[in-house]
Amino acid sequence: MGQVVHLAVNGEYHELSVLCDETLLETLRDRLGLTSVRETCGIGICGACTVLVDGRPVSSCLLLTSLADDAQVTTLEGLVGPNGALHPVQEAFLAQQAFQCSYCTPGMILSVVALLTENPTPTPEEAAAYLAGNLCRCGSYLRILAAVEDAARRLQQTRKLSR
Amino acid sequence: MSGRTTFGMIDAWERVTARIRLSQDVSIPGMLHAAVVRSTIPHGRLRRIETSGAWTVPGVVAVVTAADLARIPNLRPVYGPQIEDQPVLAHERVRYVGDMVALVAAENARAAREAAARVVVEYDPLPAVFDPIEALRPDAPLIHELRPEEPHRGHAVYFGLRPIFGTNCCNHFRLYTGDIERGFAEADLVLEETFRVPAAQHVAMEPHAALAYWEDGRLVVISGTQTPFNTRQILAQLFGLAPEQVRVIVPPMGGSFGSKVFPRIEPQVAVLAYLTGRPVKLVLDRYEEFVTLTRHATVVTIRLGLTRDGRITAKRVQAYWSTGAYADCGPDVARKGGFGSVGPYRIPHVAVDSYCVYTNLPPAGAFRGYAVTEVVWASERMMDIAADALGLDPLEFRLRNLLHDGEQFATGETLHDVHFRECLEAVARALHWEQGSRARSPEGRLRAKGLAVVMKGMTTPSRSEARVGVDRAGRVTVYSSTVELGQGARTVLAQLAAEPLEIPYTTVRVVDPDTDRTPFDNRTTSSRSTYMMGNAVRQAAEALARRLRELAAERLEAAPEDLELLPGAVCVRGVPERCVSWGELVTATGSDELQEHAVFRNEGGLDPETGHGIASSHWHQGAAGAEVEVDPETGQVRILRLHAAVYAGRVVNQLTAALQNEGSMIMGLGSALFEELVYDEGQPLTTNLSDYLIPSFLDLPVTLSHDLLECPGAEVHGLGETALPPVPAAIGNAVARAIGACLTELPLTPERVLRALRATRQEAS
Numbered sequence: 001m002g003q004v005v006h007l008a009v010n011g012e013y014h015e016l017s018v019l020c021d022e023t024l025l026e027t028l029r030d031r032l033g034l035t036s037v038r039e040t041c042g043i044g045i046c047g048a049c050t051v052l053v054d055g056r057p058v059s060s061c062l063l064l065t066s067l068a069d070d071a072q073v074t075t076l077e078g079l080v081g082p083n084g085a086l087h088p089v090q091e092a093f094l095a096q097q098a099f100q101c102s103y104c105t106p107g108m109i110l111s112v113v114a115l116l117t118e119n120p121t122p123t124p125e126e127a128a129a130y131l132a133g134n135l136c137r138c139g140s141y142l143r144i145l146a147a148v149e150d151a152a153r154r155l156q157q158t159r160k161l162s163r
Numbered sequence: 164m165s166g167r168t169t170f171g172m173i174d175a176w177e178r179v180t181a182r183i184r185l186s187q188d189v190s191i192p193g194m195l196h197a198a199v200v201r202s203t204i205p206h207g208r209l210r211r212i213e214t215s216g217a218w219t220v221p222g223v224v225a226v227v228t229a230a231d232l233a234r235i236p237n238l239r240p241v242y243g244p245q246i247e248d249q250p251v252l253a254h255e256r257v258r259y260v261g262d263m264v265a266l267v268a269a270e271n272a273r274a275a276r277e278a279a280a281r282v283v284v285e286y287d288p289l290p291a292v293f294d295p296i297e298a299l300r301p302d303a304p305l306i307h308e309l310r311p312e313e314p315h316r317g318h319a320v321y322f323g324l325r326p327i328f329g330t331n332c333c334n335h336f337r338l339y340t341g342d343i344e345r346g347f348a349e350a351d352l353v354l355e356e357t358f359r360v361p362a363a364q365h366v367a368m369e370p371h372a373a374l375a376y377w378e379d380g381r382l383v384v385i386s387g388t389q390t391p392f393n394t395r396q397i398l399a400q401l402f403g404l405a406p407e408q409v410r411v412i413v414p415p416m417g418g419s420f421g422s423k424v425f426p427r428i429e430p431q432v433a434v435l436a437y438l439t440g441r442p443v444k445l446v447l448d449r450y451e452e453f454v455t456l457t458r459h460a461t462v463v464t465i466r467l468g469l470t471r472d473g474r475i476t477a478k479r480v481q482a483y484w485s486t487g488a489y490a491d492c493g494p495d496v497a498r499k500g501g502f503g504s505v506g507p508y509r510i511p512h513v514a515v516d517s518y519c520v521y522t523n524l525p526p527a528g529a530f531r532g533y534a535v536t537e538v539v540w541a542s543e544r545m546m547d548i549a550a551d552a553l554g555l556d557p558l559e560f561r562l563r564n565l566l567h568d569g570e571q572f573a574t575g576e577t578l579h580d581v582h583f584r585e586c587l588e589a590v591a592r593a594l595h596w597e598q599g600s601r602a603r604s605p606e607g608r609l610r611a612k613g614l615a616v617v618m619k620g621m622t623t624p625s626r627s628e629a630r631v632g633v634d635r636a637g638r639v640t641v642y643s644s645t646v647e648l649g650q651g652a653r654t655v656l657a658q659l660a661a662e663p664l665e666i667p668y669t670t671v672r673v674v675d676p677d678t679d680r681t682p683f684d685n686r687t688t689s690s691r692s693t694y695m696m697g698n699a700v701r702q703a704a705e706a707l708a709r710r711l712r713e714l715a716a717e718r719l720e721a722a723p724e725d726l727e728l729l730p731g732a733v734c735v736r737g738v739p740e741r742c743v744s745w746g747e748l749v750t751a752t753g754s755d756e757l758q759e760h761a762v763f764r765n766e767g768g769l770d771p772e773t774g775h776g777i778a779s780s781h782w783h784q785g786a787a788g789a790e791v792e793v794d795p796e797t798g799q800v801r802i803l804r805l806h807a808a809v810y811a812g813r814v815v816n817q818l819t820a821a822l823q824n825e826g827s828m829i830m831g832l833g834s835a836l837f838e839e840l841v842y843d844e845g846q847p848l849t850t851n852l853s854d855y856l857i858p859s860f861l862d863l864p865v866t867l868s869h870d871l872l873e874c875p876g877a878e879v880h881g882l883g884e885t886a887l888p889p890v891p892a893a894i895g896n897a898v899a900r901a902i903g904a905c906l907t908e909l910p911l912t913p914e915r916v917l918r919a920l921r922a923t924r925q926e927a928s
């Protein structure tokens with residue numbers, strides 16, 4: 001009972017025959033081997049499996065791949081530049097050491113990318129509200145908020161330079 | 164970030180790129196995927212298991228029940244770290260909802276899960292019991308029949324086990340000091356209260372994941388476990404192998420918090436791998452996580468004898484730990500909670516009875532805070548109740564009774580390096596306690612402050628071994644069986660090896676635990692690694708530095724004291740041309756790597772009859788304070804400020820230490836306000852994050868802060884969990900003060916707070 005789906009994942013085009021009840025999480029992790037896409041709750045609460053679908057953060061455990069036909073999907077693997085350069089949000093997480101076990105980090109980083117696209121200079125309250133759907137059981141929340149601030153600064157710098 | 168002891172994680176790049184390979188990411192060509200068929204009733208006899216439906220699913224390779232285990236020669240299909248009471252698969256009887264009844268292996272995970280769902284199990288229900296006190300009644304159904312004449316002790320029981328035979332009590336810990344009756348007779352006031360803490364779930368973000376395969380009669384298991392050597396030992400005993408015939412490899416984990424202590428799914432994947440002749444991997448789903456291991460639901464009754472001037476004359480504790488269907492390390496939890504319940508106070512007459520009790524619920528075992536969160540809730544709430552009854556300030560009342568350096572704890576051991584007072588005072592300062600414990604409240608809100616102190620033991624006795632080596636390229640490697648679960652073990656051990664060798668810590672390689680390659684360690688628990696393994700690594704690195712100097716002295720024909728160790732080379736001081744590289748020194752020995760091995764032990768133990776002896780070779784000490792605001796209309800609690808002060812002795816890494824403190828406090832906040840596993844007649848009602856809440860960004864206190872207290876020349880004290888246990892008690896004390904009501908049960912949900920508030924108002928009117 002397959003269905004053919006066209007996906008652009010991290011800029012690479014895929015034509016895939018997927019099961020009708022296959023989630024995007026399963027497609028990305030099991031079929032395409034993108035291990036940054038991680039399951040915790042499987043019911044769209046924890047945010048660990050967050051990916052960007054057409055630029056918007058989505059719990060990939062809830063989205064059926066068959067419903068994502070023609071979508072542009074970005075996982076953490078897709079943030080790294082061609083020469084291995086980290087994305088400014090990754091750089092900020094690294095500089096602020098905004099993790100412990102780092103299981104939630106890929107979903108957290110992608111949510112921060114989406115946040116800073118929508119709101120380039122969020123207050124800590126705005127950041128906390130936006131990221132409330134990304135859980136970190138290690139409790140690295142304060143460092144993550146510091147990383148958001150750091151990432152906002154880095155992205156603004158990048159924008160200034162590219163002007 | 165800056166500072167002399169702030170070191171970024173050596174694997175930070177791997178973490179922000181997700182290149183770090185966790186247990187669930189491990190795969191081997193040709194491997195099968197497993198799924199588990201679990202009991203749907205809390206207690207019953209297995210009447211029939213019908214597996215034919217499972218075989219109709221394409222891709223199914225094996226369906227295994229207890230009857231199939233007979234096909235494995237020499238298999239002893241029962242295990243357990245402290246009591247061997249857990250069958251690999253339920254045999255004749257199931258003991259909780261979630262008990263493993265059958266296993267499926269298939270070509271892919273979907274097929275395995277679908278096949279597992281098609282296994283039909285029929286049961287004859289048996290009476291079940293869910294409350295630890297009811298489970299001790301003479302008419303309670305017996306969940307296990309432990310008998311004195313049968314060997315049932317697991318290899319990891321390092322203390323005197325005292326089951327009460329013929330009951331559901333699998334360990335009764337006693338600690339008796341002085342004359343308890345005399346203590347109460349000398350009191351002006353005697354208070355008694357019963358406290359409850361519910362079961363809780365660790366919710367490590369990464370689930371349990373394990374892969375097993377057999378290679379020339381040897382078993383290889385790759386698993387996210389905090390206990391590589393215990394797991395090796397238990398697997399060896401199961402299969403009738405020598406321990407060396409089992410190899411356990413531990414990749415880094417996406418969190419654990421105690422959930423991955425002792426075997427959880429390793430015996431099952433090993434059995435499947437044996438029966439199929441192929442590698443088998445099992446990754447649990449979130450429902451399964453919720454029925455695999457929990458924190459103990461606990462009932463603690465405390466009776467306190469007090470004099471009018473605020474001294475404690477006697478303390479009587481009765482604690483009941485619901486350990487679920489299998490003991491796991493519950494016997495030790497009852498023991499550590501038993502002596503932990505006394506608290507860091509001078510009490511001449513003490514009597515503690517702590518009972519680990521089987522119930523028809525998921526097994527309870529290690530959980531960050533290990534028994535101490537539960538007893539601190541009871542003990543430190545009781546201290547506030549007592550202070551109120553005496554009309555004393557809660558801080559002042561504690562300070563009057565705190566143990567000082569050189570005084571004896573209830574076990575008879577003398578305490579050294581004692582810092583409870585500093586911890587409490589640091590918390591009081593952060594809370595502006597001098598302005599009073601009742602804060603000014605805005606219109607329609609009730610504000611107050613509370614604090615609590617903690618004394619927590621570290622596993623005693625235990626042993627950690629390490630090797631530090633340098634190879635022909637001059638590269639330094641640490642071989643250690645301490646596991647990386649997000650606490651930064653790799654980083655801290657690299658630092659401690661780098662110091663004596665005077666090299667940058669980022670150049671040190673740390674090998675992940677592999678029982679074939681890395682030497683013995685007790686386990687990564689009990690906040691013991693930075694201290695125990697840290698000392699072993701440091702000593703091995705120091706020995707290596709000495710060895711390099713000696714070899715260079717010979718080679719350079721110089722006295723060792725004239726040599727200086729530089730990164731990668733040894734040189735004659737002041738003569739930079741007279742140098743020899745570490746690589747050359749290693750090559751000259753003819754070996755590929757020059758290694759030094761070190762062993763670090765702590766000693767002690769308690770008499771099982773009296774509870775006297777050395778409970779802990781040193782003590783983890785801390786305190787927490789909270790300022791809260793309660794909405795009396797809704798019962799909602801808001802945390803304005805949360806502060807913890809933890810005695811670190813010496814901080815090895817400010818960054819990871821701070822993360823441990825913050826993480827512990829946030830986890831404690833979850834336990835204080837909302838974390839609770841709920842069961843209805845043994846059926847779990849909280850089986851995912853939809854029903855079981857853990858703290859999010861929005862639950863952060865307005866201010867979250869902490870202190871790490873150091874002392875010149877002091878030894879390193881572990882920090883992995885000390886800031887957790889006092890948090891629920893500090894918050895509870897603050898909420899109780901704010902609403903003027905007695906709170907005895909966690910978590911402090913709005914409903915519970917509102918009920919307490921109404922009860923107080925009714926009494927008043």
